Amino acid sequence: MQSNIPVIGLLQPSSVARSGFLARICPVLPVLLLLIASDCCGQGETGIIELATLDFGAVRDHDGQVTMGLNDNILADPAGIHLGGYVSSGRLRIVGEPHSTVWLRIFAYDKGGLTLSRFETDAGTWPNLFIDLGPIGEANFKLGADLRVKSHRTQPGEDQPLYYVIHLIHE
Amino acid sequence: MRRLSRPILLLLALLLPIGTAQAVDFPLTGVVDVYSDLTITEVTQMDFGIVLDRDGAVTLTLADAIVDGGNGVAAGGATIASGDYQISGETGLVVDLSLVSATGATGLALNNFTVDAGAGSATFPTSGTLASGNLNLVVGADLTVTAAQAASGQNQALSFTIGVTYQ
Numbered sequence: 001m002q003s004n005i006p007v008i009g010l011l012q013p014s015s016v017a018r019s020g021f022l023a024r025i026c027p028v029l030p031v032l033l034l035l036i037a038s039d040c041c042g043q044g045e046t047g048i049i050e051l052a053t054l055d056f057g058a059v060r061d062h063d064g065q066v067t068m069g070l071n072d073n074i075l076a077d078p079a080g081i082h083l084g085g086y087v088s089s090g091r092l093r094i095v096g097e098p099h100s101t102v103w104l105r106i107f108a109y110d111k112g113g114l115t116l117s118r119f120e121t122d123a124g125t126w127p128n129l130f131i132d133l134g135p136i137g138e139a140n141f142k143l144g145a146d147l148r149v150k151s152h153r154t155q156p157g158e159d160q161p162l163y164y165v166i167h168l169i170h171e
Numbered sequence: 172m173r174r175l176s177r178p179i180l181l182l183l184a185l186l187l188p189i190g191t192a193q194a195v196d197f198p199l200t201g202v203v204d205v206y207s208d209l210t211i212t213e214v215t216q217m218d219f220g221i222v223l224d225r226d227g228a229v230t231l232t233l234a235d236a237i238v239d240g241g242n243g244v245a246a247g248g249a250t251i252a253s254g255d256y257q258i259s260g261e262t263g264l265v266v267d268l269s270l271v272s273a274t275g276a277t278g279l280a281l282n283n284f285t286v287d288a289g290a291g292s293a294t295f296p297t298s299g300t301l302a303s304g305n306l307n308l309v310v311g312a313d314l315t316v317t318a319a320q321a322a323s324g325q326n327q328a329l330s331f332t333i334g335v336t337y338q
């Protein structure tokens with residue numbers, strides 16, 4: 001978020017001249033203050049870009065849980081509900097202010113008997129996931145999770161959505 | 172050191188970095204395909220009719236008929252029938268079909284299964300398509316009698332298990 005401070009309007013050269021230690025730099029003070037204001041108030045937009053959708057492939061309409069790893073692989077399927085198909089770990093990119101740190105939390109909720117939980121990333125450990133955006137103001141990370149199927153509420157169908165929210169806190 | 176005037180203090184206060192944390196929610200969506208669970212229902216029980224307690228074998232075809240393998244083991248019967256089963260699942264998908272196991276009563280052995288999954292006579296493993304969500308399966312097999320072990324009696328159990336999985 002960017003805010004503009006009317007710095008020049010607050011500066012009164014006659015008042016500054018009466019302060020001894022400022023008198024020596026008075027002629028250049030307005031220029032210096034303008035430069036400082038421009039640097040401190042300019043903030044890049046912070047956002048998340050989805051590079052690859054978290055895709056569990058196909059499962060059968062049967063109670064069970066499938067675990068997606070961080071390398072496009074199914075790690076566990078104890079109930080034998082996974083049917084193969086194209087699987088993909090989530091891949092996300094955070095963009096924002098260079099050299100800033102963002103704090104992430106993640107939430108998911110049940111929709112139609114399908115629930116995501118136990119999220120895993122290659123960028124740290126939930127629930128306190130701090131990511132440094134580095135000198136170019138971005139960071140990529142992978143996402144895996146558990147998918148639970150509750151067959152008494154699930155309906156067959158392709159491309160069923162699995163909802164989750166990333167809560168991002170930044171300064 | 173002289174004290175700073177109020178306007179200067181206000182100016183410096185405004186210039187100091189203000190650390191205000193901001194929070195934003197980003198809703199995202201994963202995806203999964205959910206397919207109907209597979210079920211198999213027996214429509215007609217596999218029935219070899221009557222066989223005599225003597226060494227030999229008979230073949231139950233895919234057309235509700237018995238072919239005697241020699242030694243006159245086959246003895247007719249009004250209930251001769253190929254096994255008929257209906258598999259249900261996700262419309263349009265292909266399933267793999269396999270024979271998991273087959274056991275008979277003492278002295279009676281099932282083997283050499285044949286199956287028609289919609290494409291004519293075949294053997295396990297094979298596959299078929301769930302047209303309109305269903306696949307009809309007809310099954311035949313050979314029954315071998317070992318007289319020294321088999322016992323006389325009606326409705327002797329012949330068990331087998333078919334495996335069905337989505338491709």
